[in-house]
Amino acid sequence: MPRNFCRLRLLGLNLLIALLACGSSYAARTSRTSESSGSLTTVVIDAGHGGHDRGGIPGQRIAEKDMTLDVAQRLRNVLAASGYRVVMSRDSDVFVSLPTRVAIANSYRNAIFVCIHFNATQRSGAGGIETYFYSRDSLQLASAIHSYVAGGAPSSNRGVRRRGFYVLRKTNIPAVLVECGFLTNPTEAAYAGSASYRQKLAEEIAAGVRGRNIVGSASYVDQTKVAKSEHRRSKRSQKKGARKKKSSSKPAGSEARSGSIDRES
Structure with missing residues (x-):
């Protein structure tokens, strides 16, 4: 009887050790997953332009609004498959004002905002990928997304840039704008x-979202002062030629990127 009792105790002890080992392994995996995903539950995807706002510059053959929506929808599918809750600022060819886009983003907690754009300029030789942010807590997200997108694209790397675009400046959650x-x-x-x-x-942007806590913060070009200078010059120009501007101006809020569309600097 004592021998059987000892055997039972030994068997129980071995079983307990095995359970503890499994629990530790699971906890480690859970910890790594939590560290990678953080507390993020929602990704707000903003497809630039839409509706009457084609995006780009006058005479541009390809409508930017179509490209941004397509990439945004593909990004939604990739992120949803990874378990993220995804919210679209627009999911069809409709115009959404900048304040509305910001309001959508700010209505979610534990979220990030990813704005999709393509660039344009009068100089056809200009090219490359660039990613914008404004608030300091958005730098790591911008760095991660840019690292993956620029690293996976055959285009040149124009770097990470800080600039006060409306949709970046007014959002209360980490926000980036990717120029694809x-x-x-x-x-x-x-x-x-x-x-x-x-x-x-879409897959590279999604990889950046997933790896935002892994990739370190990149160096960046601060263009906030440049943007303010451009804004002052623009206001002076508008005062001088108010009538001419009024007849040829775009609808208010039609451009998600403040200032000049030219990105040749």
């Missing part, structure tokens, strides 16, 4: 015209 290439550059326009390339853009 120049639609006025023939080579990059051809890339954007490929469904497989747009899918790759």
Whole structure:
């Protein structure tokens, strides 16, 4: 009887050790997953432009609004498959004002805001990928997304930049704006015209979202002072030619990127 009792105690002890080992392994995996995803539950995806606002510059052949929506929808699918809750500022070809886009983003907690754009300029040779942020707590997210997108694209790397675009300045959650290439550059326009390339853009942005707590903060170019200077010059110009401006101006809030569309600097 004592021998059987000892055997039972030994068996129970071994079982307890095995359970503790499994529990420790599970806790470690859970900890790593939690560290990677943080407390993030929602990603607000903002497809630039839409409706009467084609985006880009006058005479541009490819409508930016179509490219941004396609990438945004692909990004939604990738993130949803990874378990994220995804909110779209627009999911069809409709115009959404900048304040409305910001209001959508600010209505969610434990969330991030990812704005999708393509660039444009009068100089067809300009090209590359660039990512913008404004608040300091958005730098790491911008760095991670830019690292993946620029690293996976055949275009040049124009770096991470800080600038006070409306949708970045007014949001209360980490927010970035990704410029996925120049639609006025023939080579990059051809890339954007490929469904497989747009899918790759979506997957790289999603990888940046997932890896935002892993990739370190990048160095960046601070363009906030440049933007303020451009804004002052623009206001002076508007006062001088108010009548001419009034007849040719765009609808208010139609451009998500403040100041000049030219990104050649």
